[in-house]
Each structure stands twice: as structure tokens, then as C-alpha cells.
Amino acid sequence: MSTGACIVGIGETEYCRKPGSGLSQLGLQLKAALHAIADAGITPAEVDGIMPFPNLGRAEEFAANLGCTNLRFASTIHMGGAAPAASLGAAAAAVEAGLAHYVLLPAGWNGYSGSRARQTIAEDVSSIPGGAIARDFYMPHGFTAPPQWYAVMARRHMHEYGTTAEQLGSIAVAMRTHAQRNPRAVMHGRPLTLEDYLASPMLADPYRVFDCCLETDGAAAVVVTTAERARDLRCDPVRILASACGQPYPADEITNRKDIFQTGLTIAAPEAFGRAGVTPADVDFAMIYDCFTFELLQQLEEVGFCPRGEGGAFVEEGRINLGGSLPVNTHGGLLSEAHVLGMGHIVEAVKQLRRECGDRQVVDSEVGVVTGWGDFGDGSIAILAR
Amino acid sequence: MSAYMKPLPELSGLHGEFYGFCRSGELRFQKCDSCESWRHVPRELCAECGSWDWSWHASSGRGKIFSWTVIDRALHPDFADDVPYAAVIVEMDEGVRLLSQVVDIEPERLEIDLPVEVVFDPVTDEVTLPRFRRAQI
């Protein structure tokens, strides 16, 4: 059964890859939150639920700065980049159960100027699941950071299914091409060709520099409430048909999974589609968490947009491009718009369903999917509709 | 000998026991006393059958490369002088997989299913890391 909750407000800061937004990590998120609250047409005092992104702020400080004088629901889903899409489900449940009327989901960071994204996780390895495992069995061998952890999955996929560098490159090029229609994108005005991609330096083979997400400053936020309350608000509500999350097994260790390609999405996607009452074939667009090119491909397969092993052909045929059968990340994604921890993917999905996307609008879009990927492959999915 | 500056495992608990065997030149993994499943990384009980009973058993030391990545740009400052270096996942004959490095295989010669065998790399007086080389037979 689908939820009756809706996204009724979206907000973003500018996205940039230069020092000097002048705002702290919290300040950026407050700015995005205020835009989302204004977009919803409510006041900060009406926000009585907050779900901060893991390790990027506490509900108490959001509430104290915004003037949320009646905070009743505060919770964080600890799934890294999978948190925003997973939090939509928790926020929907909260408003439907009456735990809160309006739940704010903020996310943002100084991922460029704060240097945090570029640092190794050596110092904060304890913040990932199985921190002691990474510390004792990965770090001593120089297996220290996400592109390396995921590169071994990409390599194995290339071995088992013949996935090629050109296919991964076609994802990077598609994201960059989409960003050319998004003036907010950091890579707007900077197109990329497959030749550019193939010529870019290796980072962690098979990952080149252009397989990797951007590091940017910026924040985004959304507001969730019930369909009943949404009726009186200023924007067209976007319905949260379903949201689900899951974990690979084991979630705290990458190398010993019987099925190395299984992610949390493998479990979450069928559950979400079942509850939403739709199938992958009904989906008009998808915002896929694109921390790295292969992870986008892998999630296409695990959601069920194509069978496992056929993701390479799927992307190479241009099916994820605007105008293709399943446009993916029409904003440019983490690869070419900005790294807003997955909240940007939800914001873009809402814009598509409100049909506010201008020349990157997916025509007649009715149903869209947003996914999240975090930590060692935790996954989430939200199915949204007009 | 100059000080070893790279990250080291903490030598406590089950992880410490694993590295204690490495220091004496043995690669050992946990094996369930009840259902005889091998496991790595160390766990408190057997996720296959639920048994708390287990023992450390010697590995053959042999396996094959399951996957790898060649790291051309270090994302941790302590490895900056090592690039390019390969991090490999080795699938041991016992079925468990281990993240490690190879010592005698050029990055461009790596391939999936390449047979390898363990060697021991005493990086400090206290810590010996298990590494892998091309299988000798």
C-alpha cells in the first residue's frame, strides 16, 4: 500500500567548487532549509520534525537556528548517501502516524572548501559500518577510500559481464551532457566527450578521475507532510508512493559477500515497487545515486531496470540520456551537478514531477524513482509520483 | 630502520589473534567447530549455523585473485610514495576472501583467477601483514 505523504517544499543553495560560500556546514543547510520551508508556504515554527543527514548536524541545532519551537520528531538514518531517500519513508511514516506535521530533511556540506570530501577516511574510519574491520584489514594495505572499495566491484563486473571502460564513460558523458541544461550545475558550460573521459588520469583502476563524483559546497532540503495538509499548500504536492531501504550482506565488510554485486537496493527495490503498486516499466525517469559511474550502472541492474549484466549495454545505448527510455539524473547528478549527498536527486525528481525542468523536462512525467547508496553498499529507493 | 608510517591494525581481540598468527608466519582463519564453515573477517559466532564454538585453523595459504584495483593516486598521504600499487582481493582455497597487496606482480600483469600464495611482511616489530605473490608451482 502506498503512503499518503507528500513532498511539499524543496530548497537549495548555490552549488560551487570554489572557496568562499562564507557559510558553515550548518549555515548552508539552514539556507536550503529556509528555501524549502518558504517553497512549502509554511513558517519555520510549523516544522515539528527534522531528520538530519548522518554526522552533518543535530536536529537540536537546526531547530534552535530556525525557530522550530515545537520539535517533536527527530531522527537520523545512518546509511550515508542512502539516508535521504530512506528518510523520505521514515518521514512519511512519521507524518501519517501523527508524530509530526511537517518533517524537514536537510543535507549539505562544504565538500570542496571544507576539504572533508577529499580527505581520506583514515581519521574518521569509525564513522563507517565495520570501522574496526576497515582499520585492521583494509587500511594497512592501502585500501583506504570509497573509489578503491568500489573499484574492485567494477573490476569484477567487467570480468563477469564484459562491461567496458567505454560503457562507464558513457555514463560520465551522459551526466555531463545533462548538466549542460542545468545552469545550477557546477559543470554547466563544460561539456565532456568520451575521448576526454578515456584520456583522463586513472585514480583507482578501472576508475578514472571522470568516474568520480564532484566535491562541492552546497546544501539541499525538502519538507514532507500528509496529503491532507498538502492540499492547502502553495505547490503541487509530489506523492511518496513508497520508500524502502536495505543492506548488502554482510554490510560491514565488502570482500566476503557471496554475491559481490548485491546492494541494499537488491532487497529494497522489489519491496518498494510492491508497496507502490508500480513496476520498473512504469517509471518515467530515475535519479540514481552516482557516487561513481559503475555504482550507477550497478543500481540500474539491482533496481531491475535491466537484468544483471546488461547495464553496460543499457547505458551505451543511450537509454539513460534525456530522450532515452529512462532518463537518469537530468540535473547532472553527483558527477556533474554537485555532491549534495543525494538530497539533490530528490529535489530534481520533485522538479521533474512538478514539470519545472524547462529544457531538460521529461515530457509527461508521472512516476519517478530516486535511489541512494551509502557506506559499503547500503541502499535506498523512493518512488515518487505527481 | 626508519619508522613505519602507514596505518597499522590494532592488535586487540580477535583481530589481534589473527595478526599474532601472522607474526609467527601462519595464516589462520576461524572455522566453525559445528558446521566446519571457514570465516573471515573474525566474528564472534557462526552466521551459518549459530554455533559459538570455533577454532583457528591453518590456511593452505593458497588462493587466487578475485578482484583488484591499481591505485594510481593515493587517497591517504601515507601511501603517496607507493603509487601505483595494487590492492587485491584473494579468494583462498578455503573459500574466504582477504584484502591484501601483491608483492611480485606488476600491476599490468594482474588478472582475475591468477593463483597466488601468502608471504609474510613484517612491517614493524609487532605487526606482520599477510601479502601475496604469484604461486610458485
Ligand SMILES: [Zn+2]
Ligand atoms: Zn557453523
